Amino acid sequence: MSDAAVKPTPVESAIAPEVSETPKVPAAETVPVVEAGPIVAEPVSAPIATPAAGAEEVVGAPGNPAAAEEEKAPAVPELAPIAQLWNVALENGHPEIWGVTLADPETHIPTQIVLQKYLNANDGDIVKAKDQLTKTLEWRAKTKPLELIKKAFAKVKFEGLGFVTTYAGEGEASAEPEDKEVFTWNIYGGVKSIEETFGNLEEFIEWRVALMELALQELSLSTATKAITAEYDPYKMFQVHDYKSISFLRQSPAVKSASGETIKVFAQNYPELLKEKFFVNVPAIMGFVYSFMKLFVAAKTIKKFHPMSNGGNLALEFTDSNIKGLGERLPVEYGGKGGDLKALGKEPILSDGQEQ
Numbered sequence: 001m002s003d004a005a006v007k008p009t010p011v012e013s014a015i016a017p018e019v020s021e022t023p024k025v026p027a028a029e030t031v032p033v034v035e036a037g038p039i040v041a042e043p044v045s046a047p048i049a050t051p052a053a054g055a056e057e058v059v060g061a062p063g064n065p066a067a068a069e070e071e072k073a074p075a076v077p078e079l080a081p082i083a084q085l086w087n088v089a090l091e092n093g094h095p096e097i098w099g100v101t102l103a104d105p106e107t108h109i110p111t112q113i114v115l116q117k118y119l120n121a122n123d124g125d126i127v128k129a130k131d132q133l134t135k136t137l138e139w140r141a142k143t144k145p146l147e148l149i150k151k152a153f154a155k156v157k158f159e160g161l162g163f164v165t166t167y168a169g170e171g172e173a174s175a176e177p178e179d180k181e182v183f184t185w186n187i188y189g190g191v192k193s194i195e196e197t198f199g200n201l202e203e204f205i206e207w208r209v210a211l212m213e214l215a216l217q218e219l220s221l222s223t224a225t226k227a228i229t230a231e232y233d234p235y236k237m238f239q240v241h242d243y244k245s246i247s248f249l250r251q252s253p254a255v256k257s258a259s260g261e262t263i264k265v266f267a268q269n270y271p272e273l274l275k276e277k278f279f280v281n282v283p284a285i286m287g288f289v290y291s292f293m294k295l296f297v298a299a300k301t302i303k304k305f306h307p308m309s310n311g312g313n314l315a316l317e318f319t320d321s322n323i324k325g326l327g328e329r330l331p332v333e334y335g336g337k338g339g340d341l342k343a344l345g346k347e348p349i350l351s352d353g354q355e356q
């Protein structure tokens with residue numbers, strides 16, 4: 001964190017994070033390389049078929065052929081966690097997550113990545129991972145996030161509030177995930193009318209989801225080539241919230257419900273996609289908002305948060321990036337020498353009229 005960072009009061013978390021994380025992985029640090037290859041099933045931990053209660057007394061008992069037979073019956077091996085998650089997806093029937101058309105993770109790396117993220121988000125707890133995956137599949141079937149990328153949102157409500165930028169290593173195109181960084185930018189300081197932007201919660205969430213799906217297109221998990229593990233996952237993005245020019249000191253109910261709902265929807269449906277999150281141009285006087293917001297976010301996600309009072313220091317945060325000169329390539333107002341977000345970034349589709 002830079003010197004200009006606002007020192008917030010630590011607060012215990014209450015609900016799930018927007019994008020939960022793998023606790024053992026220090027984000028944005030060098031991580032060991034895992035070669036792409038077929039997914040190896042975890043060693044069989046326990047057979048599904050366990051002897052019936054009291055079986056011990058009879059198994060192998062002389063003159064009990066049925067018991068002897070039972071003893072010889074091969075145990076049914078428990079499926080590896082990823083295979084179990086794949087079965088959940090098959091049973092559910094919804095065919096895609098984050099632009100990845102799901103296929104057998106044994107041979108399809110993009111699906112392995114998606115499913116492993118659900119496992120990682122739940123610290124390997126397969127029951128919780130299955131539940132979260134099911135809820136995501138149901139949510140995607142209902143919300144159709146890929147359709148939202150094609151939807152036009154009203155300029156007057158959303159123009160200039162959200163961008164996606166991608167930075168790849170210069171020179172030869174590299175397929176290494178470490179040679180690409182994707183940023184989503186939320187310029188909430190640019191909101192002209194709180195009521196216009198946040199007043200219709202469903203519409204705001206749709207726009208926010210469209211922005212996230214644009215970022216996922218840039219991350220391009222569908223063409224990913226490296227399997228991930230609990231410790232290694234380079235397929236994550238940076239997020240920036242810019243609160244420049246915020247002129248309202250109290251959070252309105254519309255902002256509270258929009259941010260609360262976004263945090264909930266994202267925690268459920270976009271796990272393990274956040275590398276680091278920067279809150280820039282946070283006026284010192286707004287430190288209390290940070291403390292308040294953290295009440296809704298899991299402690300392990302808060303570790304990835306960096307509040308900064310001066311947005312111009314953002315570029316300094318990327319000096320050790322794998323991508324040379326990443327900080328310099330950011331827009332000037334964030335301390336770089338690059339063009340502004342309007343020129344370089346992608347926005348959800350906007351239209352002059354009401355949304356269509």
Ligand code: HEM
Nearest residue numbers: 018188255258259262263279282286289290293294297307
């Ligand atoms: C009144 C102006 C503000 C607006 C309109 C606003 C808007 C939002 C929204 C819509 C979210 C949902 C998450 C997302 O979109 O990614 C959010 C989350 C958040 N905001 Fe703000 N916010 C405001 C002020 C602040 C300030 C001053 C801070 C202090 C740093 C802050 C800190 C946070 C935090 C910590 C989260 C949780 C982020 C997460 O879970 O990823 N907000 N805000």
